[in-house]
Amino acid sequence: MLTQHGVKIAPSTYYDARGCGPSPREVSDERWKPIILGTWEKQRKVFGARKLWLRLRRDGHDIARCTVERLMRELGIAGVVRGKRKRPVDTALRESRPADLVARHFWRFRTYQLWVADFTYVWTWSGWVYVAFVFDAHSRRILGWRAATSMTTPLVLDCLDMALWTRRREGVAGFAGLTHHTDADEIVAALRAHASPVEAAGLARYFKTGPGEYGEGDRFLGLHLSTVSAIAKENLGLPVAELERLLESPYHEVRTTALSIMHQEASRARTVEARRAELFELYLRRHDRINNWDLVDLACRWVVGGYLMDKPRDILYRLARSANVWERRTAMVSCWAFIRAGQAHDAVAIAEILVDDPHDLIRKATGWMLRSIGEVDPPVLVAFLDRHAASMPRTTLRYAIEKFPRDERAQWMSVRAKHAGTPRSAAKAKPQRDAAPLV
The missing domain is CATH 1.10.10 (Arc Repressor Mutant, subunit A)
Structure with missing residues (x-):
């Protein structure tokens, strides 16, 4: 190759x-x-x-x-x-910004042509206070605002509701011709500037968007992941409400950008706990928009797994028993953070739940995490294989033993082949004593 x-x-x-x-x-x-x-x-x-x-x-x-x-x-x-003071967002100066729908031309001939929304934070004696506001680009009049001690979706949406209420109180009945500009608009415009119809067609085939396939109906712009990651890096600290707007997009790369922002922030040591909590809650609340294996794998390892490192992990067991394939994959792949820290117990327990899962993408995820366990704690993986290798799906087993020496891989595969068709309750993996796996 x-x-x-x-x-x-x-x-x-x-x-x-x-x-x-x-x-x-x-x-x-x-x-x-x-x-x-x-x-x-x-x-x-x-x-x-x-x-x-x-x-x-x-x-x-x-x-x-x-x-x-x-x-x-x-x-x-x-x-x-x-x-x-731990800053809640990345405040580093950015040399460039993505293109936006108004092309950074905010000057207008009259009022109520363009409203601009922004979001900031202020340090007070009692901690960080987050402030969101909407103002008119021509008159600079602040039409709506709100302050709170946490970054939440209602904090931003209430500003727009207040601005609309302010104008209605002044006798305005319609808002035709008015543009509402936010950072999410800039991100979508930047992504569209790099769109490629040829690449989009190839991605649609790769991610199985045909009728009856797991990615049915998903739409693509045709961007490379490196481009998406670069645009995401320029927009770290995007408010939760704007991230949610990106997740609601029908385009795969726009949702990828939102999850890339969440991943990059969650994986940074200086991200404050309040921000991590909001990213975690957003991920779970909008799991309906995280609907392909690459979206799950991109964000859940740090947004979910990293957040739960020092917290109860009951939510993962509920996700593992979900009817939704992407929630089950989240439960398994999130264990990567625990395995990385030498904590394999939850990963093994969730693998026990999912070892017989009928979906190929769950089998691959389970095998992937089992292989990761073997890299950190080989005896734990061997013990799992002793219990399940004879009857576990072939895909899961091949992924789990991928790093084994060739003769040991052949031995474990022969154990499964020998017991093919045997009821799971009766199948037991018994490798030869003279070739103990991976010690």
């Missing part, structure tokens, strides 16, 4: 790379991660890298500070920062 695409590589180099085991650094990292995570949790999750490093040294662990810093980033943990 590589040579067919013009990549010059010797066969021996390829097979050496494929057959080599984990590097010494990877082995060392997997040994240190549970120690670092356990020590951090024992210290009430307040230590940063420096104090945690000193604590480890006092406990007799010979580890470099830079290693602690790097592994803390990989584990998604951080110390408590005192005496500093």
Whole structure:
């Protein structure tokens, strides 16, 4: 495959790379991660890298500070920062902005031609206060506004309702010719500027949008994911109401942009807890618009899994038993965050629920997470295979053992083939003793 695409590589180099085991650094990292995570949790999750490093040294662990810093980033943990205000959104200056429906020309000849909505936040003695407002682009008159202690959809929508009420009270009955401009309009316009009908046709086939297929009726603009991610990065901190507007779009890439914004914010250590909670709630509330495997996989690992790292995870078990295939996939793939932190219990429990799922996309997701468990804690994966390999779907098993050596993969597949057609209650996987899998 590589040579067919013009990549010059010797066969021996390829097979050496494929057959080599984990590097010494990877082995060392997997040994240190549970120690670092356990020590951090024992210290009430307040230590940063420096104090945690000193604590480890006092406990007799010979580890470099830079290693602690790097592994803390990989584990998604951080110390408590005192005496500093945590900004709720990304306030970095942006060199460019996407094109919008009014082309950044806000000057108008008369009033009530263009209303502009904006959203900001103010630091007070009691914490952050979020302020949304709608004003006329010509007169600069503020027609609607509202302040609250959290970023919610009603906060933004009430501003528009207040602006409409203000004009109706002044005797205006209709609003023909009025444009309401928000950041979501800019994002959609930027995406349309990169649209490609040829790419859109190919994506429609790839994501199975035909009658009776899992993506039936979905529409595409024809954008590469790198373009969508770049536009999303320029719009971090978009209000929840605007994100919800993007999720309501019939176009796949517009919904992808909203989820990419949510993913990028949720994966950043400096994103405040209130923002994480709102992204989590938006994801669950509008799961009806997260309706393809790539949309689920893009956002749920951090928006859902990352948020639930230190919280009860009952919601995942409810999603795992849902009749909706995308909610079931969310339940499984969200466990990636727990597995990454060395917590495989919930992932195994949800895999037990979904191991016999009839849908191919759930089988692939379950196998993917089982493979991830094997990379972190091989005995846990082997124990799961001992219970289920004989009767689990072939797709799930192949995904789960993908990183095994070739002879062990063949052995596990032969166990399944041997028990093909055997009732699940009677099927037991018993690999040969002289080839114990992945120790």
